[in-house]
Structures are given as C-alpha cells and as structure tokens.
Amino acid sequence: MSQYQRIGLGFVFLWFMGGGIGHFVMTDFFVNIMPPQLPLHYEAVYISGVFEILGALGLLIPATRRWAGYGLIALTICVTPANVHMWMNPELYPEFPEWALTARLVIQALLLACIAWSTRPVESTTDSQPAVA
Incomplete structure (x- = not known):
C-alpha cells in the first residue's frame, strides 16, 4: 500500500468514524436532512x-x-x-x-472514489513478475 493510499484510508476512517459518532451526538441534524417520504427516520440514522462506525x-x-x-461504498450510496x-x-x-x-x-462522488481506491487489495510485486524457467 502506497503512502498516498494510507493517507486516503486514514481520511476515509476519520470521515466515517466521525460521521458515525455524529449520528448519535447530532441525531436531530441527520433526521432533519432525510427526505420526508422515507420511513423510520430515527431508526435509519x-x-x-x-x-459507519463498523465500516x-x-x-x-x-x-x-x-x-x-x-460496505462503506454501499452506505454512501444509500445516504445519497x-x-x-x-x-x-x-x-x-x-x-x-x-x-x-x-x-x-x-x-x-470524490469520497466514493477515495473509498474504492484506498481499500483495493495490494498487489504483490512478486505476482506481477514473469516466471523464470
């Protein structure tokens, strides 16, 4: 994993850990931004x-x-x-x-890209080298 991916991963971690905690600390804010036609506002928040915290x-x-x-990509799409x-x-x-x-x-949209990029599997350098007979 590159240094930049680690930074991206740290950003994603902080974003979702902070946001997840925020759902319990600022519950009414998150309830108020939900579309009124969606059910179970408090439960959904x-x-x-x-x-978010588990992710x-x-x-x-x-x-x-x-x-x-x-999971965080799916969750991000669900809160759209x-x-x-x-x-x-x-x-x-x-x-x-x-x-x-x-x-x-x-x-x-940028967050989705950062999640996908920073959580992709790390390719081994030995796997990409041709076999020598």
Missing part, C-alpha cells in the same frame, strides 16, 4: 451510524478492509437521497449556502 473499524483490519470498503434532498430544497437549510449543498454532492 442510528442504524447508519452503527454501520471504519473494518478498515483497520487488513483482512476485512476490502469488505469494509464495499439525503444529500439530494438538501440540494433540491435549499430553502429548508438556510444555514448552508447553496454552493455548499452542491459541493456535498461533489464531495460524495
């Missing part, structure tokens, strides 16, 4: 918070890192409706400038 912890163990990455809802309804979130709501969607 708590469940996603648990999975972050899974990143720390090389044997589970790839699967944790897959909340980000889209905020972007489409900026009047409901006057504390955020509209450019920040747009930036959230861009950051989410």
Whole structure:
C-alpha cells in the first residue's frame, strides 16, 4: 500500500468514524436532512451510524478492509437521497449556502472514489513478475 493510499484510508476512517459518532451526538441534524417520504427516520440514522462506525473499524483490519470498503461504498450510496434532498430544497437549510449543498454532492462522488481506491487489495510485486524457467 502506497503512502498516498494510507493517507486516503486514514481520511476515509476519520470521515466515517466521525460521521458515525455524529449520528448519535447530532441525531436531530441527520433526521432533519432525510427526505420526508422515507420511513423510520430515527431508526435509519442510528442504524447508519452503527454501520459507519463498523465500516471504519473494518478498515483497520487488513483482512476485512476490502469488505469494509464495499460496505462503506454501499452506505454512501444509500445516504445519497439525503444529500439530494438538501440540494433540491435549499430553502429548508438556510444555514448552508447553496454552493455548499452542491459541493456535498461533489464531495460524495470524490469520497466514493477515495473509498474504492484506498481499500483495493495490494498487489504483490512478486505476482506481477514473469516466471523464470
């Protein structure tokens, strides 16, 4: 794993560990950004918070890192409706400038790329060298 991948992995860990804890500390914020048509707001916030923390912890163990990455990618996609809802309804979130709501969607796409890149399996240099007879 390159130094840059380690930095990316550290960023992803901090993002999801912090976000997961945030789901329990700032629950009402996360409930308020959910689209109203989705059910079980509080339950969904708590469940996603648990999975963010579990995913972050899974990143720390090389044997589970790839699967944790897959899970965090899926989770990030699942929370997309909340980000889209905020972007489409900026009047409901006057504390955020509209450019920040747009930036959230861009950051989410970059986050997905960072998760995929930093959790990919490390290729062994001996596997890529041709066999000598």
